[in-house]
Amino acid sequence: AWAKAGELARAERWLERMPTLGIEWDAMSFNAVIDACARTGDVPRAEQWLERMRREGVPPNIVSYSSVLNACAKACELLRAERWLGVMYELGVMPNAICYNAVIHACAGAGDPERAADWLDHMVQRGVKPTVNSFSAVMDVVAKNGDVAAAERWLQRMEREGLEPDVVVFNVLLGACSRSGDVTRALAWFQRMRGFGIEPTSVCYNAMLNIYARTGDTEAVVYWWHEMLRAGIPADRVSYNTLLKAFARSGDIVGAERWLQEMVDQGIDADMVTYNALIAASARVGDIRRAERWFAELESVGGLEADALSFSHVIEACVRAGDVMRAEMWLARMETVGLCPSQACCGALMHVWAKRGDAPMMERTISRMRRANLEVSVTLYNALISACAKRGDLQRAEFWLNRMVTHSLGADVVSYSTVINACAKCNDLRGAEAWFKKMGQEGVQANIVTFNSMINACARTGDAERAEQWLESMQTAGLSPGLLSFNSVINACAKAGDARRAQRWLNAMAEADIAPDVVSFSTAIHACVRARDARRAVEVLEAMEASHLSPSSFCYSSVAKALARCGD
Numbered sequence: 001a002w003a004k005a006g007e008l009a010r011a012e013r014w015l016e017r018m019p020t021l022g023i024e025w026d027a028m029s030f031n032a033v034i035d036a037c038a039r040t041g042d043v044p045r046a047e048q049w050l051e052r053m054r055r056e057g058v059p060p061n062i063v064s065y066s067s068v069l070n071a072c073a074k075a076c077e078l079l080r081a082e083r084w085l086g087v088m089y090e091l092g093v094m095p096n097a098i099c100y101n102a103v104i105h106a107c108a109g110a111g112d113p114e115r116a117a118d119w120l121d122h123m124v125q126r127g128v129k130p131t132v133n134s135f136s137a138v139m140d141v142v143a144k145n146g147d148v149a150a151a152e153r154w155l156q157r158m159e160r161e162g163l164e165p166d167v168v169v170f171n172v173l174l175g176a177c178s179r180s181g182d183v184t185r186a187l188a189w190f191q192r193m194r195g196f197g198i199e200p201t202s203v204c205y206n207a208m209l210n211i212y213a214r215t216g217d218t219e220a221v222v223y224w225w226h227e228m229l230r231a232g233i234p235a236d237r238v239s240y241n242t243l244l245k246a247f248a249r250s251g252d253i254v255g256a257e258r259w260l261q262e263m264v265d266q267g268i269d270a271d272m273v274t275y276n277a278l279i280a281a282s283a284r285v286g287d288i289r290r291a292e293r294w295f296a297e298l299e300s301v302g303g304l305e306a307d308a309l310s311f312s313h314v315i316e317a318c319v320r321a322g323d324v325m326r327a328e329m330w331l332a333r334m335e336t337v338g339l340c341p342s343q344a345c346c347g348a349l350m351h352v353w354a355k356r357g358d359a360p361m362m363e364r365t366i367s368r369m370r371r372a373n374l375e376v377s378v379t380l381y382n383a384l385i386s387a388c389a390k391r392g393d394l395q396r397a398e399f400w401l402n403r404m405v406t407h408s409l410g411a412d413v414v415s416y417s418t419v420i421n422a423c424a425k426c427n428d429l430r431g432a433e434a435w436f437k438k439m440g441q442e443g444v445q446a447n448i449v450t451f452n453s454m455i456n457a458c459a460r461t462g463d464a465e466r467a468e469q470w471l472e473s474m475q476t477a478g479l480s481p482g483l484l485s486f487n488s489v490i491n492a493c494a495k496a497g498d499a500r501r502a503q504r505w506l507n508a509m510a511e512a513d514i515a516p517d518v519v520s521f522s523t524a525i526h527a528c529v530r531a532r533d534a535r536r537a538v539e540v541l542e543a544m545e546a547s548h549l550s551p552s553s554f555c556y557s558s559v560a561k562a563l564a565r566c567g568d
Contacts, residue, residue: 002036004036008033008042008045011032011036012033015032015033025053025056025058027053027058027060027064030050030053030060030064031067034046034050034067034068034071035067037049038071041074041075042075043068043071043072043077043080046067046068046071047068050064050068060093062093062094065084065088065093065095065099066095066099066102068084069081069084069098069099069102069106070098072102072106073102073103073106073109075109076106076110078107078109078112078115080106081102081103081106082106085103095126095128096128097123097129097130097131097133097134100119100122100123100128100130100134101134104116104120104123104134104137104138105137107137108140108141111141111144112141113141113145113147116138116141116142117138117142120134120135120138130158130161130163132166132169133168135154135155135157135163136165136168136169136172139151139155139169139172139173143172143173143175144176146180148173148176148180151172152173165193166198167193167198167201167203167204170189170190170192170198170204171203173189174189174190174204174207175203175207177189178207178208178214182211183211186207190204190208199231200233201233202234202235202236202238202239205227205228205231205233206238206239206242209221209225209239209242209243209246210242210245212224212246213242213243213249214249216247216248216249216250217246217250218246218247218255221242222243225243235268240259240260240263240268240274241271241273241274243259244259244263244274244277244281245277245280247277247281248277248278248280248281248284249280249284250284251284252281253278253281253287253290256277256281270301271304272304272307272310275297275298275304276310279291279298279310279313279317280313282294282313283314283316283317284320285320286321288314288323290317291314291317292317295310298310308334308339308340308341308342309342311331311333311334311339311341311345312345314330315330315331315334315341315345315348315349316345319348319349322352324352331345331349331368340372340374341374343369343375346365346369346372346374347377347380350362350365350380350383353365354383354386354387357391358387359384359388359393359396362383362384366381366384376409378409378410378415381400381409381415382412382414382415384400385397385400385401385415385419385422386418388422389418389419389421389422392426394419394422394423394425394431398419398431401418401419405438405442411444413439413445413447413450416436416438416439416444416446416450417447417450417453419435420435420436420450420454420457421453423453424453424454424456424460425460427457427460428457429457429458429460429466433454433457436450436454447479448474448480448481448485451470451471451473451474451479451481452484452488455467455474455488455492456488456491458488458492459488459491459495460495461495462492462495462496463492463496464498464501467488467489467493468489468492468505471485471486471489481512483509483514483517483520486506486512486516486520487519489505490505490506490520490523490524491523493524493527494524494526494527494530497531498527499524499530499533499536500531500533502528503524503536505524506524506540506543516547518550518551521540521541521551522551522555525537525540525541525544525555525559528562529558529559529561532562532565533562534559534562534563534566537558537559541559
C-alpha cells in the first residue's frame with residue numbers, strides 16, 4: 001500500500017520489519033518496493049533491492065526485472081536498461097512486452113529514435129508481440145524529433161500488426177503536429193481519432209489550442225476552446241495558459257487579462273506560465289508599466305518566483321518602448337538574483353545599441369553574454385566591428401576581429417570586409433592589404449564588397465596604380481566590377497591628378513556595359529581640374545550631357561575653374 005502511494009521510505013521500513021513479525025520475505029514483497037523505486041525513477045535504489053532480494057535467497061522474477069527496467073525508463077537511463085535486459089538473457093529469464101516497452105521508453109527519454117526502432121524490431125525477432133504501448137513509445141520519440149511523417153509510418157505498421165490506436169497514440173500525433181505547427185495534419189488526425197470512436201481528451205484539445213496559439217491566431221484558439229467545452233471537457237490550467245499564450249503572441253494584452261479573469265472565476269489559480277504569458281503580452285506592445293505590474297504581482301504570489309523568462313519579457317518591453325537604460329537596469333537586477341539573460345534578450349539589446357552606434361555598450365553586452373556562457377553569434381560580433389568602424393575606431397574594430405580569428409569564432413567575409421573598409425576610411429592602405437592577406441590565409445573568400453573596400457583604400461591614398469591592380473584582381477577572382485568599383489578607381493586617379501587615366505577608366509565603364517553616373521563624371525572632371533587639363537574637363541562634361549545626365553553646379557564650376565587656370 002505504501003509503495004503504491006509513493007511512500008518509498010515507509011515501504012522499505014515495513015519490508016525490513018517483516019522477519020521480526022514472523023513473516024517470510026517473498027518476491028511480491030520485494031517487487032512492491034522495487035516498483036516504488038521505479039515510480040520515482042530511483043535506479044540505484046531499485047538495483048540495490050534487486051541485489052538484496054538475491055542475497056536473501058528470494059529469486060527475482062519477471063516482475064522484479066521489469067520494475068528495474070521501468071526505473072531505468074523513468075530516469076531515461078538507456079544504457080542501464082539495455083544492460084539489465086542483457087542480464088535477463090544471461091540468466092535465462094525471457095523478457096516480456098513490458099520489459100521491452102521499458103527499454104523503448106528509455107530510448108524515447110534519451111531522444112534516440114533509431115535505437116527505439118531497433119528494440120521494437122528485436123522484440124519481434126524474439127517472438128514477443130509488440131503492444132500499442134510499444135508503438136506509441138517509438139512514435140513519441142520520432143515525433144519529438146520533429147519527424148511527423150515517421151510517426152505516421154509507425155502508426156501504419158501498428159495497424160498492419162492488427163493493433164488499434166488508442167487515445168495515447170493520437171495524443172502523440174497531435175502533440176507532434178502541435179510542436180511543428182502542422183495545422184492540416186492535426187485536423188486530419190483529430191477527425192480520424194473520432195472515426196475510430198475515440199473521444200478526444202483535454203490533452204487532445206490542448207494540443208489543438210497550442211497549434212493556433214503558436215501563431216497568435218486568437219480566433220481559431222477561441223473556436224477550439226468552445227469546441228472543447230461543447231464536448232463536455234472542462235478547461236484546465238494548461239488550456240487557460242495556452243489561450244493566454246495566443247493573446248500574448250498577438251499582442252492583445254486586454255484580451256489576455258480578460259481570459260485571466262475568467263480563469264480566476266473558474267477557481268483555477270494562475271501559475272508561473274500564466275504570469276509569464278501576461279508579461280509577454282505586455283512586452284509585445286512595449287507596455288513597460290503593465291509588464292512591470294504583472295512582474296510585481298508574480299513576485300507577490302507565495303510559492304512563485306520570477307524566472308529568467310519573466311525578466312526577459314520585461315526587458316523586451318523596455319527595448320520595444322525604446323527605453324534601453326531601463327532594460328539595462330532590469331538586466332542588472334536579473335543578474336543580481338543569479339539568473340542568466342537569454343540569447344534573445346541580449347540579442348535584442350545588441351540590436352538597439354547597434355542602431356545607436358554605441359560600441360561601448362555593445363562590448364558590455366557581449367561581455368555579459370560570455371559570462372553567462374551564451375554563444376555570441378558571428379552576426380553580433382560583426383555588428384560590434386561595424387559599430388567600431390562607423391565611430392572611426394579602427395583600433396577596436398581590429399581588436400575584435402583579432403579576437404574572432406584567435407579564438408576561432410568564425411570570422412567571415414563580412415568581418416574582414418568591415419575592418420578593411422575601416423582601414424580604407426582611415427587611409428590605412430597597408431593595414432587593409434594586411435587584413436586581405438590574413439583573410440586568404442584563414443580560407444575566407446573575398447567578395448565584391450571586400451575588393452571595393454580595397455580599391456577605395458587605394459583611392460583615398462591616391463594610389464591609382466594599386467587601385468587598378470585590385471580591380472584586375474577582382475576580375476581574376478571571377479567577380480564583375482560594378483559602378484562603385486569603377487568610381488573608386490576613377491577617384492584614385494583624381495586624387496593622383498591623373499586626368500588621362502581617369503578618362504580611360506570612364507570610357508572602360510561603357511565597354512563593361514556599366515553606365516557611368518553623376519559621381520563617375522564629376523570625379524573624372526575633378527581629376528582634370530587637378531591635372532589642369534581644361535580640354536579634357538570640357539570633353540568629360542560634354543560626354544556627361546550626351547549621356548542625358550544633369551551636371552551639378554560643382555561640375556560646371558570645376559570646368560570653369562580649369563578653363564580659368566588656362567587663361568581661357
